[in-house]
Structure formats: structure tokens, C-alpha cells
Amino acid sequence: MCCTEQQPPRALPRLGEPAPPFEAVTTHGVLRLEDYKGSWLILFSHPADFTPVCTTEFIAFARLYPELQKRNVELLGLSIDSVYSHIAWVRNIEEKMGVKIPFPVIADINKEVATAYGMIMPGESRTETSRCVFIIDPNGIVRAMIYYPLTTGRNMDEILRLIDALQTTDKHKVGTPANWRPGERVIVPPPATQEGAEERMAEGYECKDWYFCQKELKVEE
Template identity: 35%
Template sequence: MQDMMNTGRGDDNWIEVPKGYRTGKVWSPQIGDIFPNFSAMSTKGEMAFHNWAEGRWIYLFSHPAAFTPICTTELASLAEMQPDFERAGVAVVGLSVGMPDDTARWVEDVERIFGLKIVFPVVSDPDGRLSRAMGLIHPKNDKDCTIRKSFIIDPALRVRMMLDYPAFVGRSSEEVLRAIEALQMADRTGLAVPADWQPGDDLLARPGENDDADLDARYGEGWTRLSRYLKVVHTDAAERSRD
């Protein structure tokens, strides 16, 4: 691939970052980017990311290190919510700096401590190559380990959302799932998702895209005009309009 910047392609652990993404020393991800392909060992065997991910929603999250307290609770939280992610059609994958054997032993330890099964893969990044290429190390937070970064990636392999947490604050698995379901709802309906939305809540007409006549034609009495710029579409009407 001539337009790719290959980082260590001759090794078992590699990543391809398009040259157009490399605005500085590391890739600076943007919403809408195709997520780079990479290959690495995981707790479920060798992973070629694009082959594994394409065609489904992906939640990819980074961890500073194995055998650390916050990372352990996050792994357990995601494992506990695995059925909810599966119902939403989301595949989960972790990325942890460290050797594959250490990552595998840590996952087994988390399963033992919490009495659960971790069915999603956790990728090992022994020398931090993947983490540096993905921009996961923020020197002003900690020059020696990754932040807690999350990528939500759609079935076309495009980055749809990113969440950055510092090393010493754990993430909310429930918020991650809510964000993915909000993106899916926006895609299905062409509508906007309001603050604090939960599945089943009403939606909003996108600014500048839907005049009153168009909303009447699409939703009948299933929408409410609160102002010229705030128009609420009831969820049942939005779902019916897709039939």
C-alpha cells in the first residue's frame, strides 16, 4: 500500500497508518477516519484487525497495563456487560501494553477474582508500538503509559466517536453502550440524539434538514414543534417511518 506508513510491518506486531493521517509525529485520529489496520497477538490468538472488525460495530479500548487496579475493574465491567454489547451488535476488544503471556495471566486472574468469563480479545502491545502509533500516550498525563482511550468504530471501519480518560479515572461501560446505541439510532432514523438520551427516548430533527412540511409528511402527528429550531420526534413515529 503506497499511501500507507508501515510501522514495523516485518514484525509480528505492526500497524498501517495512512500518510494523510500523520499530521505530526503520531497519528492524530479524527472522527470519520478509517481506523488503521494492525496485526498483533491477543488473548484469542493473532489478530488482523480489519479482517476481524469489518462489518460490525467495534468498541476498542486501551489500558495502561496489566495487573493494575482500575484496568482490572474496567475489564470486569465490560465482561459483565458482554451480553448487552452483543445484543447491540458490538464486538469489544482491549489493547494492553505488555507481553502476551502477562496479558493472558491477567485476564485469567480477573476471571478468578470476579467469577466471570472474558470472551472478548485483549491485544498485547509489548513494546508500545501500537499505542504510540494510535496516539494513546499523552506525555502531559503520563509519559510512560497510555491514557484510557476508547474508539467506537462502525461496520465500515470508520471512527465514529472517541473518549479520552486519564490514567487514574475509570470509564463507564454503560455510557459507552449508550453512546453506541445513540450512534446506531441516528444512523437508522437520520435524526439527532438529545442530551442524556436513553433507548426509547424521543429524538430531534437535525438543524436545517427538516422543515415542518417534511416532518408532517414523514411523521404525521408524531412530532412536536417547540420552537423554530427545536423539533421533537417521538421514537415510535421515527421507527414507523422506516417501515
């Protein structure tokens, strides 16, 4: 009896590992992941052009873009619509909503990028990408992933907060507590030895216990 050999499932991106490389047609021409080397990148997908929730998100991303650029962060959108649909939609947003979309949008008709990044959730839709957010650092490493359902628009404040937290963590080798915002105290990494634990309480941090210490970052830091 003959049977068809099943292909192994494609590995999805993992935190701390290189982002899947791509070359794709966009509203700003052909772009590759390597074009963003040296800057942070937010790669995000939306279900479809000319839909109301997606339109609110594109307007919000456009308004967030100047703050992202201050942080050396670029935006790159994606859906499985054609480049002509993307162009018509972003022109429509500018004409009807008065907001210019400054970032490129991938036309992923063959679903290559969407598949590589696990953007299609068959339980929701087999023909649309979910609302995925991938934050990729200047070395091309996946640092964070957020998935939203088709019905729910993303929170731009949280995306910006996450960027700030990641960049602060990289620069100062610290952690950030729940609901952290820039200017608030950060978490000092806990010591990994018994000797370090005994020394920690005398190091001048604000400590609840040896494993839970916080500090303020100086402005010049």
C-alpha cells in the same frame, strides 16, 4: 552545523475517517482491524495489567459484553504489556474475582497500535496507555472517542448509551439530545433552507421553533 531532521507528528484518528489499520498479537491469536468488518468495534486501552482500577474495568466490560453482542458490537482491549502478562491477568481475574474475560486483549509491546491511535499521553505517563475508547463502525470508520485519565475508571452505562445513540442515528437519520436513552424522543435534523424552515412547523413534529423539533420513534422503526 549539522542537525537532525525532525519527523512530522503522526496524525491521530479523526471522527468520520477510517480507523488506523493494524495487525497485532492478542490473547486470542493474531487479529487485524479488518477482521471486525461488518460489526461495530470498541477498541479500548488500559494502563497496565494487575492494577486495581483496570481490574474493575475488565470486570465491568466482561459484564457489559452480552449487551454489546446483542447490538453487534465486539470488544478489544489493549495495553503495552506482554501477551503472557495478559493471559496471567485474565486467568487471575477469573480465579480471584469469578469473572471470565471473553474478549481479546492486544499485547502492544512495540507501542505500534497505541501510537497510531494516540493512546499514550506523555503528560500522564510515557510508559502506559491512557484509558482510551474508540468506537469503530462496521465500515471501519471512527465514530466516537473518549479519553479518561489513569486514575478514573470508565462509565459502562455511558459507553452503552453512546452505542445506542450512534446506531439509532444511523438507522433513523436523527440526532439524540443530551442524556438521551432508548425509547425517548429524538431530534429531527433542522431544515437547511428558508422554505424548509417555513414548512417544518406544519410537518407534525413537536417543535419549540423551526430548528428545534423532536419526535418519538415507533416500536416497529
